[in-house]
Amino acid sequence: MAKIVVVGGNFAGLTSALELKRKLGQGHQVIMITKSPVFLFIPSLIWVPFGEREIKDITVALEPIAKKGGVELVVAEVSQVFPDENKLITNKGEYAYDYLVMATGPELAFDQIEGLGPKGNVSYIGTPNGAMETRKRWQEFVKNPGPAVIGAAQAAGCAGAAYEFLFNFEQQCRAAGIRNKVNITWLTPEPFLGHFGIGGIAGGEQMLKGFMKLLNIHYITEAEIEKVGSDTIELKGGTVLPYQFAMIMPAFIGADVVRKSPGLGNEKGYIPVDDTYQHKHYPNIFAVGIAADYPIPFKTRVPMGMPKTGYPADESAKTAAENIVRLIHGQTTLKERPMGKIPGLCIMDAGKKEVIILSDSLLKPRKFAVMLPNPIYDVSKRMFEKYFLWKVRKGYSWLP
Ligand SMILES: Cc1cc2nc3c(=O)[nH]c(=O)nc-3n(C[C@H](O)[C@H](O)[C@H](O)COP(=O)(O)OP(=O)(O)OC[C@H]3O[C@@H](n4cnc5c(N)ncnc54)[C@H](O)[C@@H]3O)c2cc1C
Known part of the structure; x- marks a missing residue:
């Protein structure tokens, strides 16, 4: 029996944990450790200051979702990972793992x-x-x-x-x-x-x-x-x-826990992975979503960060889950899904206006990329929010 620990319970962490359990079934243990007991739909925070959303409208309790999906939920803060010893420490005790998925998102610099x-x-x-x-x-x-x-x-x-x-x-x-x-x-x-x-x-x-x-x-x-x-x-x-x-x-910089865990991440707290989301030095560790380091292939005079948005976070999580399942089943060929090549799918709400951005690849070179403005109303992001919260509540992690 393999024991897989996922750290983080939002976009990338929740998808990783549910997909791992769905694909592995009984006989393997998936533990999701997150410091927050709820999933938060971060994109809708832009509306909270104007009273268009309350925090309760955009959060979903993780407990019932994890229970239904067969994932063991631990609400705790991970303080340090020991990659050479396959274990980590939380404020609720120590956990050993066979495989680890880091989905800890960013810290604010x-x-x-x-x-x-x-x-x-x-x-x-x-x-x-x-x-x-x-x-x-x-x-x-x-x-x-x-x-x-x-x-x-x-x-x-x-x-x-x-x-x-x-x-x-x-x-x-x-x-x-x-x-x-x-x-x-x-x-x-x-x-x-x-x-x-x-x-x-x-x-x-x-x-x-x-x-x-x-x-x-x-x-x-x-x-x-x-x-x-x-x-x-x-x-x-x-x-x-x-x-x-x-x-x-x-x-943004990487999570505190990554910066406090020697060997796990780089100086910015992001975790170096290859296109399979497997750690470059520890083959049983994967990093997904914002936690994964992805070198920016362009230079700007004033430094810029690359937006690792919800869709790439979800896709990287699915790829990592698939690859851990393959390793557990003894396969050696892993699926590659470079973050910069994941299709761009973004709705920019502009207050009674919106722009939909579609591209075959997040970063250049691209075969196509379009920005579709809608100067009359902004319904797409509101519909997307409803869809995503429905998907999370149901635990349908395989959906886009
Ligand atoms: C204001 C705003 C608006 C945005 N709008 C959009 C949008 O319109 N569309 C879009 O696609 N993206 C949008 N994004 C980006 C989107 O929110 C991120 O892509 C997404 O949250 C990344 O998911 P993640 O799982 O990698 O990280 P996060 O969502 O940040 O999740 C990190 C998880 O790790 C947990 N964690 C962290 N440290 C620890 C620890 N030490 N121990 C235990 N748990 C820990 C946290 O509790 C959390 O569960 C927006 C972001 C912001 C800030």
């Missing part, structure tokens, strides 16, 4: 910029607490509007989500009747609008420039934030932007 972080005045929407704090600040801002700065810091892991928040914020300012009092500036490390950390999509830059002009949003590309103050953001080069409201997507 607020400390890379002076003044950025939860103690300052700049908001971050990517966690439940951050989104609720942003809601309070938004409600204050509506009573006392002024300049706003929205953007992504250098090396930000998910510039696309910051774009979504920007357009939702602009639309909410109009709905609240304060738009004429709000000067909005968009800050981005991208060399051009619509690069998104994936090298851009044909027509994307023109489309986003059109949106910025139409909505009267100022923008600064190749922006590098030097320092954040209580009411100003200072850029390298000397530009100082005053703000009454600001939301900045910070850089």
